Amino acid sequence: MENAELGDLTGRARQAVLLSREGASPVQVAAADHLLEQNPFGPAALFTDIDPTAxxxxxxxxxxxxxxVTVExxxxxxxxxxxxxxxxxxLPHETPTHVLELLESGTSxxxxxxxxxRHALHIADGLLPDPAGLREQLEDIDDTLAQHTGPDTDPEDTGLRLTPLxxxxxxxxxxxxxxxxxxxCWLLHDEYDELDDEDDFGDDEDRDDDEQDGQQHDRGRNDFAHLVREAAAAHRNRLI
Incomplete structure (x- = not known):
């Protein structure tokens, strides 16, 4: 484990990528950042060569x-x-949206x-790390449960997740x-770019539809990746 924390994921240390730890080595975070710079959509090496928390x-x-980029x-x-x-x-949008909300509020x-x-690991250990937060969740869903449940409702259908993970x-x-x-983000960005792409290809009636779609897809994905790299570089201090 210590080798993995120091960035050495050879031999037995590679097994550490299967574990979840509360902290992360700056070396591992930097290595993950480099991989994402090469492929902002996430290369497979993120799951095999890097500590998952990092x-x-x-x-x-x-x-x-x-x-x-998508907002713009x-x-x-x-x-x-x-x-x-x-x-x-x-998409599993709830958790990444929550992360975006945290970052918007100034959290690193x-x-x-x-x-x-950490919260999920505590839940796994049988601990309730935030009782006050749970109380707020229960208060928020109380009215919803009253509207959508009845005496015949299966309790399993009204279960409350203690962690999104x-x-x-x-x-x-x-x-x-x-x-x-x-x-x-790319899906939505591509949706808004689609009309512009159609205009670019609209005058070429001889172009095969499949070829056109493939080129639009590749160009849109590559352009998006380029813009994301620029945005990530502009806010590098957020990660350091």
Whole structure:
């Protein structure tokens, strides 16, 4: 484990990527950031070569950059883009949206991610780390339950999640959700770019439709990745 914390993921230390830890090595965060710079949508190496908490910290930074680019293209607020993207393709939008809300409030990617992972690990250990927060959740859903439940309602249908993450693997689960959020940002960005792409190809009647669609997809994805890299670089201090 100590080797993994220092950035050495060779041999037995590589097994550490299967674990969720409350903290993260700056070396590992930097390595994850470098991988995302190469591929802002998230290369497979994030899951095999990087500690998942560190990878999620870097992914939170890149999600914020992707949201910023999408906001500029669509006019939606940063915390609304993934709800809109969910209308295009079903996404696990709740957790990445919560992370965006935390970052919007000034929380660092490190604190946002480690706080969520720590909370889930405590739940897995049978602890309730935030009783006051749970009380607020119960108060918020009380009216909803009264409206949509009755004496014949199955209790399992009204269960309340104590953590948005899988408590058995919170850091990898969070990483997956954050990368899904980046994908969602691209979906919405691409939706708004679609009309411009159609205009660009509209005069070429001889172009095969499949070829046109493929080129639009590749160009839109590459352009989006370029813009996200610029946004991430402009806010590098957010990650450091």
């Amino acid at each position: 990878a999620a910290i870097a992914a939170a930074h890149w999600l914020a950059a992707a949201a910023e 293209a669509t006019g939606h607020s940063p915390t609304a883009v993934l709800f809109e993207a969910d209308n295009i393709e079903a 990617p490190y604190d946002a991610v480690t706080g969520l992972v 899988d408590p058995k693997r919170p850091a990898p689960d969070l990483l997956e959700d954050l990368l899904a959020g980046i994908h969602g």
